[in-house]
Amino acid sequence: MDAERLRLLLIEDNLPLASAIMHMLQAQGHLVDFAADGRTGLRMALAAPPDVLLLDLGLPGLDGIGVCQRLRAGSDRHVPVLMLTARDALDDKLQGFASGADDYLVKPFDDAELLARCLALARRHHIGQPHLLRIGPLNVDRRDGSAWREGVALHLQPQSLPQRILLALADAWPRTVTRSELIQRLWGDEAPPSDPLRSHLYLLRQALDRPFQGEMLRTVHGVGFRLEAMP
Numbered sequence: 001m002d003a004e005r006l007r008l009l010l011i012e013d014n015l016p017l018a019s020a021i022m023h024m025l026q027a028q029g030h031l032v033d034f035a036a037d038g039r040t041g042l043r044m045a046l047a048a049p050p051d052v053l054l055l056d057l058g059l060p061g062l063d064g065i066g067v068c069q070r071l072r073a074g075s076d077r078h079v080p081v082l083m084l085t086a087r088d089a090l091d092d093k094l095q096g097f098a099s100g101a102d103d104y105l106v107k108p109f110d111d112a113e114l115l116a117r118c119l120a121l122a123r124r125h126h127i128g129q130p131h132l133l134r135i136g137p138l139n140v141d142r143r144d145g146s147a148w149r150e151g152v153a154l155h156l157q158p159q160s161l162p163q164r165i166l167l168a169l170a171d172a173w174p175r176t177v178t179r180s181e182l183i184q185r186l187w188g189d190e191a192p193p194s195d196p197l198r199s200h201l202y203l204l205r206q207a208l209d210r211p212f213q214g215e216m217l218r219t220v221h222g223v224g225f226r227l228e229a230m231p
């Protein structure tokens with residue numbers, strides 16, 4: 001099935017392990033690009049976003065968390081990230097999620113598990129439906145950020161910050177997007193002082209939730225924001 005043929009990018013500095021993973025995935029019919037260090041891998045992921053990024057946490061130079069953060073800040077689409085981590089670095093999984101990983105696997109993992117996670121991540125991110133994100137009653141068109149809830153178009157200015165916040169949350173759904181990730185994505189390293197998100201989140205709530213029953217935009221206290229599919 002063609003929709004199941006994934007374009008994957010593996011960033012891993014352990015060459016025997018990288019080679020084993022690539023052979024396994026290629027044997028299953030998937031296309032696998034490879035980088036042995038974070039900077040090269042990040043460049044490749046930004047130039048040609050893969051269906052899923054397999055990202056080793058412990059990399060020389062720019063590590064997995066750094067790659068993930070820069071990818072989130074630099075890419076205007078959500079690249080699903082599967083973080084690969086050693087057991088003794090397991091505490092880092094929380095840091096991994098905070099930096100924007102979608103899932104993680106502890107080494108050593110078996111082939112079937114790796115494959116299953118890749119397929120699940122790719123499906124969750126709508127392979128074969130690249131333009132339209134569906135989150136419960138909400139549809140978001142990735143191409144221009146236009147959105148409908150219960151079939152009614154939302155009043156959001158094209159390219160406005162509230163619209164870009166909605167797109168970021170829809171791309172990441174069902175994951176919670178951290179406050180710092182959102183700020184990075186909207187402003188890069190030039191975030192305005194004080195609480196730059198506040199007024200834009202207010203405007204987004206006015207458009208997304210106020211005319212309807214139930215709050216889709218949820219605040220996860222101390223963490224960030226997410227969309228609720230069944231408000």
Ligand code: CA
Binds near residue numbers: 012013057058059
């Ligand atoms: Ca490593």
